[in-house]
Amino acid sequence: MGDHNNMKILLITTMISSYPGANTVGQAHLHYSPGTYIIRVPDPVVFPESFYMRCYEKGIDGIIIMSSGSDCPYEGAYRRLSERVARVYVQMKENGIDPSRLKLTTICTVCKAAFLKEINEMQKNILQARADKEGVAA
Amino acid sequence: MSAATIQKKADVLVVGAGIAGLQASLDLADQGKQILLVESQPSIGGRMINLSKVFPTLDCASCITTPRMASVAHHPSIDLLTYTEVNKIERTNGKFHASITKKPRYLDETACIGCKRCEEACTTFLPDEYDHSLGAKKAISIAFTNAIPQYPVLDMDECLLCGACAKACPTQCINFMQEPQEIEAEAGAVIMATGYNLTEISAKKQYGGDIYPNVISPLQMERLLAPHGPYGGVMRPSDGKIPDSIAFVQCAGSRDKSLGVPYCSRVCCMYAIKQAMLLSGSLPIADITIYYMDIRAFGKGYEQFYQNAKAMGIQFVKAKVGRISEDENHNPILRVERQEDCSQPEEVTHDLVVLSLGMVPAWIPDRDGIIPLEIGEDRFVRSVNEKITPSLTSMEGVFAAGTMTGPKDIVDTIVEAGAAATEAANYLRSQEGR
Amino acid sequence: MAITVNPDLLKEIKEYGAFDINACFNCGNCTAVCPLSDTVGSFPRKLIRLGQIGDKNRVISGPEPWLCYYCGECSDTCPRQAEPGEYMAALRRYAIAQSEPTGIGRLMYRSGVFAVIVTLLVGIVLGAFMQTVKVGKNPSHWIFGAVSYQMIHYLGIAVSILAVLTIVGGIMKIFNRLSSWEGGTKPAPGKWVSALKQTITEIITMKRHREESPASEPVVWYRSHAWIHLAIMYGFIGLLVATTLDFVFLELLPLHLSIFWPARIIGTVSGLVMLWGVSAAMLRRFSKEEKNAAHTSLPDWWLLIFLFVLALTGYWLEIATTFKLVSPVNDGIMLLHAAMAMELILLLAFTKFAHVIYRPIALFVYFLNQA
């Protein structure tokens, strides 16, 4: 648990689905790591590649984009978002950032289990990435 | 000892806050009408909020209902009364007068913050009607996680009177002595949107729906498929086994004169196909069979949805199930005539069986009173101008929306609710001139 | 080869009952719910469909109509209330009518008036014929004051021969048809014995009939269709045995038989059993509580009335004999009894009574083809 607490995971949620989804997890009083920070946006398509890179620079360990997927009310936004994420992965690779530290997923307003699963997986990914890095350094 | 009767005034009284009532209320309130929306359940959202996903888009039902519920709850022109019964609606001098009773939740709603501490403290477990008894709730509980409003209801009949909830409440809002609150409301028009019930699961004796644990209703299957369902996955009620073989029995409560339901319930084919698709998603290796008479995928995009389901490997068997029995492990055994191959009867064993029950009116004027509307042979409220103005009832100024006039899917319900709102608004305008 | 559709067959079958069968929308509920329908004999929907498309040959060639005991479950649960059970009953009538060459049966089934006229006419002719031979001065058997005993004796034999001839004709026809039954196979010769055994067991015990137990109507045994049927059947057989014994031992025995004479005891008990069975059956039809009794047609009543009257008159005669009551009324009743008994045998091939021949044959074919 100690490991998890010195970890910062940014959850980018959408107004119509994953933000209320996070609330549903809260209403059920389920538990997850406090190193998680939820921000809400109309749609994650708003963020340029540079936004993600800045986050990693500032010390964010992992980012989960919890999109609305096919429930997205905006024309073409999901397609653009996934294309952008692909470009972010390229930049991450160029900058030596483990790609497992970014995840694009879809969370609905009642997807409690999926929400927790994504966080757990991200934690594992981050630990693995840290270990890999240390391994390289050593 | 009961408090003085509260007086309320609105342009339109809407009875029922399922998707039809919500939509009609919003369509009127957004035009500037004052709405009094009355719901008998503790939360708004009706049947739709407890569905898993909706056909044919496979949108998460809760995700598309919650925003609409929230808009209603926060709308400045909508006065929302939950856990409230309408006793009588009378029309005098062109105005409707309704006598309404707000049932006691045994707590002060203005003080409650929806924190669930009472629910955690309570020690009495009860079957949860929102999970159709598959899951459990406490004697004091909030209806379901995304209920609106987030106030619990204390079930006084089942309460132990231990006082644990009162002790746990941070706002001291529990009041064991709370009495029903009488409300008198005046409105210029009424929209009735009281919805449907499923045909009784016990209606067809040969199916044993009320006897066999693994013969379940479609709404129970909805809960199993919902991401926040009672089991956290699809399992069968008798022993928690993850089923390998699931069957749907179509027309289990419709198109059957021997059950007194000769009409088609319109939605069962599609919800069964939807559930089958969701099942094949969550249980990829399970065999899924739909026993049907005619597949009625008549709506926009429905036929394509059906064809997709066939392509996914869901078995469609043209056969009406004659009877269901079960073996010693509670595996249901269906007896069918598989007429596409041969003319002979056959017995097939499945792990879990869903009876695709039909729709009957939840509220019937001649049985339940409130307001004397005419009903048709099918017991649903009758439209007096079915072709041109389907929402028109036999009583001037009273309009019907959704499944109270007959079985309907969500989209047809929403369209009709909009039409009812238009009729109500125009009726109000015609009354102004008088 | 494609079947050429003929919509007229169903209209023809409907003349024998089954007035609602058009409502059928081929859901198959009836076949699935039927406790007796199986891989060898699949019904009722198969036969309904064959009727709808007009495949007459297959409709009358199968044993299926005779495998159905009309428990009423299919009719009870039919989503369209098409009364498939009634259709099966109509098919039996249709099959009987199709099996005798005279056309009398066809007319009797299709016209109630004709059936009544034929019944009365045959009865009167028989009665009158029995009056043609005058009773001798010293009647050996005083109860035959109205009819000559010899007359009854020989007429009885003649009628029986006639009946046997029509029956044999019918059996041959039905065997002929069954041989073209598409569900039939050519079983090994050894199978014949076991099939025969199964058939006899079924006739004696009516096990299939009793075990069909419709889920919708859990009736007490003595009100159940199967037990009533068993009562009528055993009652009838008992009476047949008693009558035959009387005939055979007639010359050897004293005239006034004691009621404790074995044949008499058999007759008394059988008569009571049959009378109860027939009364119960009639009551069921009056009350129409069960689906399978709701659409009683004239042919059903015909048989029940005959059996009922025969049993009642038989008892009257028994009492009269025992207590040596002499009355012209007894003579009349004797005449009625004799005439009706002979008519029953004579019209065997044309009435519902014919099932005593056809059902066992159908059962035999069924068991023969059972795996």
Added chain:
Amino acid sequence: MEEEKKLSYTEQIKELRARRGEGSKEKQERSKEQIKAQKAILAAIDKEAKTVPEIAEATGMNTQEVFWWITAMRKYNKVTDETKKGDYIAYRKK
């Protein structure tokens, strides 16, 4: 109304219990049964995760009842899902 509000919870409960009379006992009995069932199931899955049929065997309760209680305790965070064992999920005390 004003007067009623002044009653403390203990007084409210006392008053209502008096009104309820004999019915109270029945409910207390049921509550004891409920607690017993929960305890039995939790004891069975305290050390190792078990499936519903396994818990049923351990507790002598029928599978349907066990499963309902598992569902209930799962909802109120007393029981958690473990690994899948065959066609069943194994549950463990939280």
Added chain:
Amino acid sequence: MEEEKNTQSEENESEEIRVGVYVCHCGGNISDVVDTKAVVEALKKNPNVKIAKDFVFMCSDPGQKLIIDDIIENNINRIVVSACSPTLHETTFRKALTRAGLNPYLYEHVNIREQDSWVHKGENEAATAKAIRLTAAGVEKIARQDPLEPIVVNAEGHVVVIGGGVAGMRAALALIKRGLGVTLIEKGDRLGGRALELDRVYPTEEKASDIVSQLENAVRAEKIDVRLNCEIELIEGFVGNFDVQIRGKDSKIDKVRAGAIVLATGFDHYQPYEGEFGYGKSPIVVTLPEFNKLIADMPQSDKFTYKGKDIKNLAFIHCVGSRQMEGVHQPQADGRVNDYCSRVCCTATLHTINKTLDKFPNLNIFDLYKDIRTYGHGHEDYYEKASKRGVTFFRYTDDSIPEYAPSSNGSGATLTMKDVLTWNEEVSIPADMIVLATGMVPRDISNLVGMLKLPTGTDRFLQEVHPKLRPVELANNGIMIAGTCQGPMDITESCAAAGASAAKVSILLSKKTIEMDPYVARVDEAKCDGCKLCLAECEYKGALFMAESYAHVNPALCVGCGACVAVCPPRAINIAGWTLDQFDGMIDAISMEELEPATVPA
């Protein structure tokens, strides 16, 4: 509006940012896990925060009063409340700001209950640190927030309804009764549309002509501007302000200004190709609409004579032109098959069959179907009645579509198929006449589709915004759909759709203006370098365009998705209330290592 914005931002610049932070205990729900005092103390160190307080229930009246008093007495001009989910109380506090005379958009709601204290029980220290970071992020966000005003556009109280069929008339009537002006445009020379082709309608058995005249009379009685023989020349503008050019019979163009448009352009009958079940090759094969017309005026008789020939056996084939399968059916002109169900043909066919038997009771009727879809009120009765009257039904599948063969003497035909109901045995059905139950296809409205960029589905019908929740609206704001231009429907369903679209129009036009959320794209013209990258990202026609060398946004058409924001190199374009600078500030706050106050960059 532009001016208004400028004055406000000027006002803004002159004003010092003074944030008030309020942390709610939620009666222990938060404070049992989160040290609310520590949150307050940490936030007090933030240079922008002038006041920080905690309170047991912020949403209560005394809690709200705290905020109002601070705004009035202490000149607080930005508010952050850390409490429950914003979905519960964001509006509550916004209203409090309005009451205190502050722009309600200068408010930020931070969720430290559902997303903090309730999910981190037992980890109080970490939960408190999280609450501090989240609240600080809220402060960073609101410090960079401008006052916002709802977008207001003029709403013309007039509607153009295109299509004078049942749905169009029904919509026009509902709208005029609502007090809106209505222009009803019909291509043909009379009102009524496809209903004019019908005799009686199911399930009420009313005469279709009565329904049409009932509606038509009502239309004539109201002040509806009916334009017969007219077509749409051009539509320009956007919600609230459409300019509709109408071309009359004499090719004269007339202009109408409308706040909204209702499309009720209807459908066409599917026309079988030559040789489809013998259609076009043999006179005995007709479509259902043709057959209905044929028997409409025939008197009752023992004999049915068609083209001088006695008809004894009459066959109906369902799903002609509907429910087509790729690889099985001949594709349509655009290469696609009609894979949809036409919804009305099953009941319409059975309705016709019953009507036929009323007139000619001696006919033998055969009905060849795939599934009988008599779904609606009273529909199943027609099916049952037809069965009871002796109609023989056959069920075919795509593997065995009935084969048409003219009989050798040329007067009749045989249909051969494998019949599912006869356990897939082959049956041969004699037919003296064959009726094809043809479905619906979308009417050609390509001029409108092109002009307005209307969305169509794969079935070529108009595609609503959301098939479940918003069934009568198009993605084009202000344009509604009613009836069969959307997909197959019967009269009842078309009229219901017309009523629903009237409700949506009434909502838009009930006031003289339309108010919309301010969360749309805004361009900082000083930063914009006119690179046009953003234009390619915008899916909403007219929402984003170039003029005077920089990008412009039409706030009435922009939905605020933000797709344009991400591609702008100089960050000149942003969604109001959700700017990238605001998010950067939030990330700074979230990522701060020590729980020291972050500073707002100049």
